[in-house]
Amino acid sequence: MTEYILRFIAGGVIVSAFATLGDMLKPKSFAGLLGAAPSVALATLGIAVVQHGPQYAAAASWTMIYGAIALGCYSVAVCHLLMRFRVAALPATILAFAVWLVVAFGLLAGLGGSA
Amino acid sequence: MLVKLSSAALKQTHGYEYAVRFALGGLVTVAAGLIGSHFGVAIGGLFLALPAIFCASATLIESHERRAKEKAGLSGRRRGQQAAALDAAGAGLGSIGLAAFAAAFYVVVSASITGAFVSAVLAWALVSVSAWWLRRKLRTTSDHAGAEHGVRSARG
Secondary structure (H helix, E strand, O other), rough: OOOHHHHHHHHHHHHHHHHHHHEEEOOOOOOOOHHHHHHHHHHHHHHHHHHHHHHHHHHHHHHHHHHHHHHHHHHHHHHHEEEEEOOOOHHHHHOOOHHHHHHHHHHHHHHHOOO | OOOEEEOOHHHHOOOOHHEEEEEEEHHHHHHHHHHHHOOOOHHHHHHHHHHHHHHHHHHHHHHHHHHHHHHHOOOHHHHHHHHHHHHHHHHHHHHHHHHHHHHHHHHHHHOOOOHHHHHHHHHHHHHHHHHHHHHHHHHHHHHHHHHHHHHHHHHH
């Protein structure tokens, strides 16, 4: 239980810190870089290294590359839904999540985990 | 426009919006850990790059822009969507940096744990900012080329 409380606090603090920095930055396209900040990764990999060691964390970071590629596709999908199809931000970000899932799991199925 | 850091935008954000981000960030981090322990490290790793609070951030940006336009007596719906789309475009470039973060961490972690975190964060920052700068340069160059082409066509 303590581990999950620690995860919750670490994740919340790191995500909030990057989001607040993003609010303060201009122009918006530059602030958007922080939308892909490694906030969840920093908290999770830190705990993974302590709990399971560097090999486990390395394996997680390898498939994280697939997740990052999926995030790029997700962002493009959100852009198109907002600009071409004029969907509001909340439904656009939720609908595009299907793109993230398909690309991330497609890459994992096609290329596999770390050796 | 140069990159600027201003605290003025923080005044637009309500207390509950900070709370929502904190809670979402915490929940997604807990979920990533649970997925990793139940389905294995390979699937858990995917979720380290989950667009966790992107829906909250984009909705927040959209509503702030809409409110600002509506205060000026204009319909802010389209402007809000455009602002959220700009944020998404930035996140798309940032995702290249996120992949660099993961690759740097993967390469360095077996040699040094501290070194892995430091090099991963540096790789993320360097690649993200370079991608943003490069896109900006390319857009400026193509805009200039377009303008010159327009002038030549008008003369001819």
